[in-house]
Amino acid sequence: MTDEDIRSVLRDELGRIAPEIDFDRLDPSVDLREQADLDSMDVLNLLTALHQRLGVDIPESKAAALATVDAVVAYISSRRSGL
Amino acid sequence: MSWPVIRKSDADRAAANLRDYDAETAAFTWKTARAELAGLPGGGLNIAHEALDRHVAAGHGDRTALRWIGRDDTVRDFSYADLTKQANRFASLLRSLGVKPGDRVYAVLGRIPELYIAALGTLKAGAVFTPLFSAFGPEPLQARMEIGEANILVTTEALYHRKVEAWRDAIPSLGHVLLVGCPGAAPPRCIGLEAALASADPVLETAATRPEDMALLHFTSGTTGRPKGAVHVHEAVVAHHVTGHTALDLRPGDIYWCTADPGWVTGTSYGIISPLTNGVTLVVDEAEFDAERWRRILGEQKVTVWYTAPTAVRMLMKAWDSDPRPYDLPALRFMASVGEPLNPEAVLWSVEAFGRPFHDNWWQTETGGIMIANFASMDIKPGSMGRPLPGVTAGIVERAADGSVSEALEPMALGELALRPGWPSIMRGYLHEEERFRKCFAGGWYLSGDLAMRDADGYYWFVGRADDVIKSAGHLIGPFEVESVLMEHPAVAEAAVIGLPDPISGETVKAYVALRAGFEAGEPLRRDILGHARKRLGPAVAPRDVAFRQNLPKTRSGKLMRRLLKARELGLPEGDLSTLESEER
Numbered sequence: 194m195t196d197e198d199i200r201s202v203l204r205d206e207l208g209r210i211a212p213e214i215d216f217d218r219l220d221p222s223v224d225l226r227e228q229a230d231l232d233s234m235d236v237l238n239l240l241t242a243l244h245q246r247l248g249v250d251i252p253e254s255k256a257a258a259l260a261t262v263d264a265v266v267a268y269i270s271s272r273r274s275g276l
Numbered sequence: 277m278s279w280p281v282i283r284k285s286d287a288d289r290a291a292a293n294l295r296d297y298d299a300e301t302a303a304f305t306w307k308t309a310r311a312e313l314a315g316l317p318g319g320g321l322n323i324a325h326e327a328l329d330r331h332v333a334a335g336h337g338d339r340t341a342l343r344w345i346g347r348d349d350t351v352r353d354f355s356y357a358d359l360t361k362q363a364n365r366f367a368s369l370l371r372s373l374g375v376k377p378g379d380r381v382y383a384v385l386g387r388i389p390e391l392y393i394a395a396l397g398t399l400k401a402g403a404v405f406t407p408l409f410s411a412f413g414p415e416p417l418q419a420r421m422e423i424g425e426a427n428i429l430v431t432t433e434a435l436y437h438r439k440v441e442a443w444r445d446a447i448p449s450l451g452h453v454l455l456v457g458c459p460g461a462a463p464p465r466c467i468g469l470e471a472a473l474a475s476a477d478p479v480l481e482t483a484a485t486r487p488e489d490m491a492l493l494h495f496t497s498g499t500t501g502r503p504k505g506a507v508h509v510h511e512a513v514v515a516h517h518v519t520g521h522t523a524l525d526l527r528p529g530d531i532y533w534c535t536a537d538p539g540w541v542t543g544t545s546y547g548i549i550s551p552l553t554n555g556v557t558l559v560v561d562e563a564e565f566d567a568e569r570w571r572r573i574l575g576e577q578k579v580t581v582w583y584t585a586p587t588a589v590r591m592l593m594k595a596w597d598s599d600p601r602p603y604d605l606p607a608l609r610f611m612a613s614v615g616e617p618l619n620p621e622a623v624l625w626s627v628e629a630f631g632r633p634f635h636d637n638w639w640q641t642e643t644g645g646i647m648i649a650n651f652a653s654m655d656i657k658p659g660s661m662g663r664p665l666p667g668v669t670a671g672i673v674e675r676a677a678d679g680s681v682s683e684a685l686e687p688m689a690l691g692e693l694a695l696r697p698g699w700p701s702i703m704r705g706y707l708h709e710e711e712r713f714r715k716c717f718a719g720g721w722y723l724s725g726d727l728a729m730r731d732a733d734g735y736y737w738f739v740g741r742a743d744d745v746i747k748s749a750g751h752l753i754g755p756f757e758v759e760s761v762l763m764e765h766p767a768v769a770e771a772a773v774i775g776l777p778d779p780i781s782g783e784t785v786k787a788y789v790a791l792r793a794g795f796e797a798g799e800p801l802r803r804d805i806l807g808h809a810r811k812r813l814g815p816a817v818a819p820r821d822v823a824f825r826q827n828l829p830k831t832r833s834g835k836l837m838r839r840l841l842k843a844r845e846l847g848l849p850e851g852d853l854s855t856l857e858s859e860e861r
Contacts, residue, residue: 208803209803210820211807211810211815212803212804212806212807212810213806213807213808213810213811226564230411230413230810230814230815231815232411232564232815232816233564233565233591234587234749234780234781234784234815234820235815237591237594237780238820252595252597252598252599253567253591253594253595253597253598255598256566256567256595257565257566257567257568257569258568
């Protein structure tokens with residue numbers, strides 16, 4: 194699975210939770226909660242959905258560090274390559 | 277299932293502010309409590325004077341009032357003298373803009389220093405402060421500014437452009453908009469706050485407010501109708517002050533962290549006023565919830581008293597599952613929680629993780645301050661909200677069909693949690709809603725709308741809401757406000773909104789919609805409706821999910837039967853269906 198594939202799953206799951214967000218206009222290096230109206234529950238739901246789709250366990254203690262598109266993609270990519 | 281009682285030791289009792297519950301409750305009077313405050317030099321009472329000037333006059337101006345931690349970990353300290361000066365500048369600015377006592381100053385701000393300065397400065401100017409949650413979407417913001425007839429709005433440039441600018445002219449009362457974060461030229465018809473404050477007079481005589489003058493307007497929600505603006509007066513400071521002492525165990529020298537946002541009543545009563553009147557150092561973190569960050573702040577800031585919410589506690593528990601390192605917090609003395617009942621598992625977990633329990637307490641926007649609490653000196657029955665504060669008389673009442681109420685005295689009788697009016701921070705009205713206000717009282721009781729039980733030891737236990745109001749992440753959400761926005765969507769013919777149990781947030785908002793002819797249910801439309809609701813309402817109020825129905829269950833009079841939707845969703849008994857006319861399909 195390439196980073197682009199992960200990004201596409203992320204786009205889809207974010208679209209399910211917060212469809213009003215235009216994924217392509219997000220700055221991938223900036224905290225999602227700062228550029229869009231997402232709250233902590235949205236972020237938790239997003240990480241849970243990614244876990245279900247990709248089988249990568251994302252510990253809650255990492256949730257805050259994974260608040261940008263880049264960070265999520267990099268984390269999942271590194272965990273999947275270790276599978 | 278019964279949970280082990282958490283026993284307090286003699287040492288715990290001896291160290292607590294409230295040591296002997298029965299004796300101090302018997303001896304308590306609000307008049308004595310009032311005498312702990314100074315009052316204005318020329319007579320009268322002003323919340324900000326008690327929070328700030330009183331300490332400066334007593335020689336404590338150099339103590340740290342506010343320690344602000346920015347998202348990027350910048351720390352800014354404000355002493356009581358600094359904060360007084362800044363609040364004076366804000367009040368001077370308001371006066372120079374023609375703001376009169378009683379005018380309404382709204383703040384739509386994240387947790388930044390200007391929010392605290394604006395709150396206290398507004399009170400000093402004798403105006404009324406209304407904080408609104410900055411995660412609200414345009415719809416809740418506009419409704420609340422209309423109802424409360426906002427005269428001044430303080431917000432950031434970014435929030436202004438995103439959420440306010442488009443409908444600003446729909447609020448005829450709105451005079452000036454003050455913007456934080458535009459050091460250069462402010463946008464048209466706005467004033468840059470930083471520059472305006474810098475040139476405002478730091479010396480000011482606090483407005484000569486009387487105890488019954490309106491000070492705060494806090495919005496809350498009912499099942500039907502528009503949001504309600506609960507009116508609070510300067511006299512409320514007596515309750516803010518003394519309940520911080522008894523229920524939160526606050527004392528001078530404490531480092532106190534209230535994680536609530538001042539957009540909600542907890543973040544004002546106990547996130548601004550009570551800690552300052554009690555002379556403590558208030559820690560404010562600008563950032564959103566983050567388990568690792570919270571652990572660090574508690575330790576680095578040597579927090580002694582911590583007041584947070586069940587949703588946050590449960591998120592910490594989740595983080596603990598993957599990272600069960602005990603918290604090493606030798607400075608931490610007292611932990612409290614409010615917003616919705618803290619589940620027994622979470623109370624017991626806190627003992628394991630922190631070496632001390634969370635103390636749950638109960639109150640509402642309407643009560644202005646904590647009414648029922650687990651005290652530092654009192655054994656905790658996990659899951660119970662505790663016992664009434666000194667000065668507060670609570671009861672469990674049953675409403676009869678004719679509207680009369682009677683008290684249920686036998687232990688564990690289920691009824692509505694009610695309070696005898698008379699405490700200083702009880703709301704004085706819902707703004708422009710005399711009828712709805714009147715309905716909150718019967719038989720000499722204030723009726724809370726919460727169902728509860730009282731056990732033989734006098735501990736209260738929350739059972740649920742008596743109405744269809746949803747409690748999510750500690751915030752009340754009125755289904756009608758959400759349904760109204762859903763109805764604005766071109767595809768939606770009717771909408772009903774309920775709260776479903778959620779392991780983290782208590783309840784999560786789910787919407788059911790029936791479609792107009794010509795629209796097809798499916799994922800694209802679900803996303804469109806959800807996106808519409810989130811844009812208009814913001815994530816804190818909008819549904820997390822939307823389900824399609826061909827028809828929603830209604831009574832003969834056309835009232836939505838939200839309860840039935842909920843029972844069916846949860847597989848619970850459907851109850852009395854005699855009034856059901858139009859069946860769900």
